[in-house]
Structure formats: structure tokens, C-alpha cells
Amino acid sequence: MGANGPRRRSRCENCFKVANFVHSMINAKNKVPYYQRFYQQAYKVHTRLWMINPRSRYLLTPYLVLLWGSFGATLYASGRKVMGYNHWFGSSS
Incomplete structure (x- = not known):
């Protein structure tokens, strides 16, 4: 002051x-x-x-893992649903 x-x-x-x-x-x-x-x-x-x-590999890797992982999970769940199983694992319906 x-x-x-x-x-x-x-x-x-x-x-x-x-x-x-x-x-x-x-x-x-x-x-x-x-x-x-x-x-x-x-x-x-x-x-x-x-x-x-040069940064593309680091940016695209998590995206591609999530993309193909979710695609694979969808196909797996669809196949189980067609076979009559309503859960991811086990034989309970």
C-alpha cells in the first residue's frame, strides 16, 4: 500500500x-x-x-481393439442366443 x-x-x-x-x-x-x-x-x-x-499407431490401437472386440462379442452372443442360451457362459437358460 x-x-x-x-x-x-x-x-x-x-x-x-x-x-x-x-x-x-x-x-x-x-x-x-x-x-x-x-x-x-x-x-x-x-x-x-x-x-x-507417427502418432497414428497409438491413437488407433485402442480404437481398433474396442471395435473388433465388440464385434466379436456381438457375434459370440448372437451365436449363443441362436443356440438357445441366454447367458454369456454356462448352460442355464
Whole structure:
């Protein structure tokens, strides 16, 4: 507290941080040509678009496990239902 009351923050106390962020965005290297070459080279080798990115394997693995697991469980349950069993395991009806 000063003689005139609490210290007020200036409107532009964080202007330096904002200006640095804006300048880093303005002066950022254009990565579009790099990614364009990267994707075009992979596409020429007939790599599927969703498998080109290096993170694709980590993103698609849980999805594919759930997709095919639920498909298999559906077929298993359908087969048991056709055979007359109403439960996943056992012979009780």
C-alpha cells in the first residue's frame, strides 16, 4: 500500500508476454511445405492417410481393439442366443 492507496496494476503489465507470443507466431517458420512433402511421399508409397502420422499407431490401437472386440462379442452372443442360451457362459437358460 502506498500513500495513495493500493498499488494499481497498469493495463499493460503483461504486454511484454503477449507481444512475445504474437511475435513468435508471426515469425514462426512455415511448416506447411514440410508436412506437404512428408504426406505426399508417404501417400506415393500407398500408406493409408490415417496411418501416415507417427502418432497414428497409438491413437488407433485402442480404437481398433474396442471395435473388433465388440464385434466379436456381438457375434459370440448372437451365436449363443441362436443356440438357445441366454447367458454369456454356462448352460442355464
